Amino acid sequence: MSRPDILQLGPYPDWDQTPLDAAFTMHRLDLAEDADTFLAEVGPRIRGIATKGDVGASRRIIAACPALEVIAVYGVGFDAVDIETCRARGIAVTNTPDVLTGDVADFAVAMTLALSRELVANDAWVRSGDWSRKGAPPLGRRVWGQRAGILGLGRIGEAVARRLAAFDMTIAYSARSPKATPSDWRYIPDPVALAEASDILILTLAVSGETRHIVDEKVLDALGPNGMLVNVARAAAVDEDALIRALAEGRLGGAALDVFEGEPDLDPRIPDLPNVLLQPHQASATMRTRKEMGQLMRDNLTAHFEGRPLLTPVP
Numbered sequence: 001m002s003r004p005d006i007l008q009l010g011p012y013p014d015w016d017q018t019p020l021d022a023a024f025t026m027h028r029l030d031l032a033e034d035a036d037t038f039l040a041e042v043g044p045r046i047r048g049i050a051t052k053g054d055v056g057a058s059r060r061i062i063a064a065c066p067a068l069e070v071i072a073v074y075g076v077g078f079d080a081v082d083i084e085t086c087r088a089r090g091i092a093v094t095n096t097p098d099v100l101t102g103d104v105a106d107f108a109v110a111m112t113l114a115l116s117r118e119l120v121a122n123d124a125w126v127r128s129g130d131w132s133r134k135g136a137p138p139l140g141r142r143v144w145g146q147r148a149g150i151l152g153l154g155r156i157g158e159a160v161a162r163r164l165a166a167f168d169m170t171i172a173y174s175a176r177s178p179k180a181t182p183s184d185w186r187y188i189p190d191p192v193a194l195a196e197a198s199d200i201l202i203l204t205l206a207v208s209g210e211t212r213h214i215v216d217e218k219v220l221d222a223l224g225p226n227g228m229l230v231n232v233a234r235a236a237a238v239d240e241d242a243l244i245r246a247l248a249e250g251r252l253g254g255a256a257l258d259v260f261e262g263e264p265d266l267d268p269r270i271p272d273l274p275n276v277l278l279q280p281h282q283a284s285a286t287m288r289t290r291k292e293m294g295q296l297m298r299d300n301l302t303a304h305f306e307g308r309p310l311l312t313p314v315p
């Protein structure tokens, strides 16, 4: 059987690229000199697309591939794929849930601790010699026993909540409907009310038209000058301009951000903000998890082309 033609949207590590090249005929859009010319040439042969988390399958790319059957997303979030077009054309979409849940939850907790206890600033304080010159750095903020709000209690949100409960934090959460949780977790579906009931609001929701900018000025003000926002979901869940203003004006206590509008290019105001911890979209970035994500993405492609059920189809 000839190897199916797959359009690849971004670079993968060798441990993914080698088996992809062995099983499929890969066409590297990310290496093309001119994307339109490349798509016009290979598009008609393409039966599958392999994405990167930050490079999705736009309407334009899908339209250039009339024989497209499947899009395999390298990540759990599939907001960068034009799902409407896929639905209309009967194109299957897969993602990589579960394998990254624990790492993303660990990272959300790490960001919560690092921001609250000023780990990055304290490290700089020691290295710069400020400790011996000026004495102890400014005091941090307590984490244990505080009120955690989980905006979007899916698999990742639940894993974050379980970890924070072990820090004796109280847990409140939002979701489309109440979930089967420990009895002391409170369901607060309204994002403003959830923020009011939280010292630390952690974003673990999927972004869609419905949840875009769900964290707006009102939510940020409800969180308040002592509140902290932690975002390991998607930048589009937050009105980034409102967030920048709230931080700059001291209306929000702090933010730990792993995702940004237009990343990897940042709004130039962000690095100058007080009380922010900035990470380059690293929540799932451990070697073990990335290998499992790559394997699951390939397994989905293989299953599709062998006519077997997909392992993790997007509903």
Ligand code: 8YV
Pocket (backbone or CB within 6 Å): 052, 053, 054, 074, 075, 076, 077, 078, 100, 281, 284
């Ligand atoms: C990225 C992610 O896929 O799973 C997601 O939704 O955003 C990440 O895991 C990862 O950064 C690879 O690009």
